[in-house]
Amino acid sequence: MALGSRGARTMRNTFIAGLTLLSLMFGATAQAAVTVGATRLIYDAKQNEANLTVSNREDDSPYLVQSWVSQYGAGNDASLDTFIVTPPLFRLDANKENILRVIFTGGAAVPQNQESLFLMNVKAIPAMRDDQRDANVLQIALKTTIKLFYRPAGLPGSPKEAVAALDWKAAGDTLSVDNPSKFHVVVSEVKVNGTALSTQTDVLKPGEHRVLPVKAKSGDQISLSYIDDYGTSITAPAVTLR
Known part of the structure; x- marks a missing residue:
């Protein structure tokens, strides 16, 4: 049927x-x-x-x-x-x-x-x-x-030092970050004044300049969590924008 x-x-x-x-x-x-x-x-x-x-x-x-x-x-x-x-x-x-x-x-x-x-x-x-x-x-x-x-062998610095060397800036109502180190920084989360960015950054490459999609101004607090060599998420000390 x-x-x-x-x-x-x-x-x-x-x-x-x-x-x-x-x-x-x-x-x-x-x-x-x-x-x-x-x-x-x-x-x-x-x-x-x-x-x-x-x-x-x-x-x-x-x-x-x-x-x-x-x-x-x-x-x-x-x-x-x-x-x-x-x-x-x-x-x-x-x-x-x-x-x-x-x-x-x-x-x-x-x-x-x-x-x-x-x-x-x-x-x-x-x-x-x-x-x-x-x-x-x-x-x-x-x-x-x-x-x-x-x-590479003999590379100066360390991943932890690379996180500490990140240069956060507020310019023209935008937030930018520079990674002057020779290491990648694997980002877990970025917060501005305690609020996590809706669009997160995965990796900051050596020598990279990145403009993030968020408004920021002098005095704002930036909190970064990153992944270390062992896969652990670590929150770095907060940074105050200048």
């Missing part, structure tokens, strides 16, 4: 809802299963490499793990030749972990007088079990992306 248009719509909506729920279930499972051991990776050029742990906390599901480094803010995740990640592709069995070795290959495009920022990408693809091969099963690949900071 043919279904009416209302019945067809109901079945279609039920199918879509079920597919969406299945996607969420697989996504949540992947997210809980394969994890990386840090929220950021600091590549100290005094060392030969940087290491990142990848763990599979599933009880019975292996994953195929692919890893690479891409450019920060490029709008795509194309792999760079500047870094080699080994192993680039491997099977990660249930309740196992592996260590990714990130090796800097050099290149004139990476300055040695200031810090550089890249992205570390780790994609986990669930393996197809034998009982799933003849079934319609939705497989969800989960990609985790964290910041990778390349820090």
Whole structure:
């Protein structure tokens, strides 16, 4: 017996809802299963490499793990030749972990007088079990992306000193900030007189001048929270605009 248009719509909506729920279930499972051991990776050029742990906390599901480094803010995740990640592709069995070795290959495009920022990408693809091969099963690949900071050897200063060196100014009813240091400042939150900016800044690059979308005047209090090398949010001492 043919279904009416209302019945067809109901079945279609039920199918879509079920597919969406299945996607969420697989996504949540992947997210809980394969994890990386840090929220950021600091590549100290005094060392030969940087290491990142990848763990599979599933009880019975292996994953195929692919890893690479891409450019920060490029709008795509194309792999760079500047870094080699080994192993680039491997099977990660249930309740196992592996260590990714990130090796800097050099290149004139990476300055040695200031810090550089890249992205570390780790994609986990669930393996197809034998009982799933003849079934319609939705497989969800989960990609985790964290910041990778390349820090040249002998760089003067520190990330904490970089935060203290930020130069906040009020000019023409606008708020601006200069980062004169050689380090990136990863911003968690900026408040003006106790009110958080509606549009937050992610990263202040070395040598960057940034005008923020808020009115400010002399005497206003600026409070900055930033993320340190260990992924902890720290609130810096408040600054009074001059």
